[in-house]
Amino acid sequence: MRPRFRSRAESSGSARPEAALPRRRGSVSSFRPTIPDSAPASGSRTRWARPFDRRAPTETQEPTVERLVALAAHPKVLAIGETGLDYYRLKEPLHWQRDRFRVHIRAAREAGKPLVVHTRSAPEDTLKILKEERAAEAGGVMHCFTESLAFAREALELGFYISFSGIVTFRNAEALQAIVPHVPIERLLIETDSPYLSPVPYRGKTNEPARVVTVAQKLAELRSQPITAIARATSENFLNLFRPASSESLAAELFPAIEGNRII
Secondary structure (H helix, E strand, C coil), X not given: CCCCCCCHHHHCCCCCHHHCCHHHHHCEEECCCCCCCCCCCCCCCCEEECCCCCCCCCCCCCCCHHHHHHHHCCCCEEEXXXXXXXXXXXXXXXXXXXXXXXXXXXXXXXHCCCEEEEEECCHHHHHHHHHHCCHHHCCEEECCCCCXXXXXXXXXXXXXXXXXXXXXXXXXXXXXXHHHHHCCHHHEEECCCCCCCCCCCCCCXXXXXXXXXXXXXXXXXXXXXXXXXXXXXXXXXXXXHHCCCCXXXXXXXXXHHHHCCCCX
């Protein structure tokens, strides 16, 4: 198995260990549809999730619900994703995307893992499938959120978290910025989606996990809250949603650092 990227911290290419921050332990990496039998159960900080590929299907057989549930039993797997619908670039019939999405939701429900959902230019179908497949039973996060306030409210009603990336810092993102104050802080997450979507003032450069701080600063500005409040809430939300085995040690490391401004 060859990963599409290594961990978000590793794929940044940064030689600076602080580029990863303690949040590196909570990073989610996207992989091809199998986890090798030799994958270590401990020792690595990388957290795995299942993949979503928006490209047209190949001759490679798609994993079944049963196969994904079995793979999700690996102790490093925290979520099923990145999955969802992307109609932005592909115009041909996209039934295969919808079929895959349904399989991934069913697997998440059976495995007891949250979903990491990607949606772009497909709000109606995304919500329709989430409701039909009872995705609320799994829960999850709307990753790299760019949809409308109405969509956000429906996702929140389904029990999902809303995650903002560097896009929220862009000068042409006024509509997205207006949504930020409407997301309850207990459902708020932040991300970089590195190596892409570097926030302003780094736009156009390779992104890295350390720049999640810039996203947090923008959310603090938009919500008129201290950045420490954003950092603590989003860290707590991550731990509550993904429930990593190392939650207690992560909390012991993160929260004193946040309160002491050693991260921010």
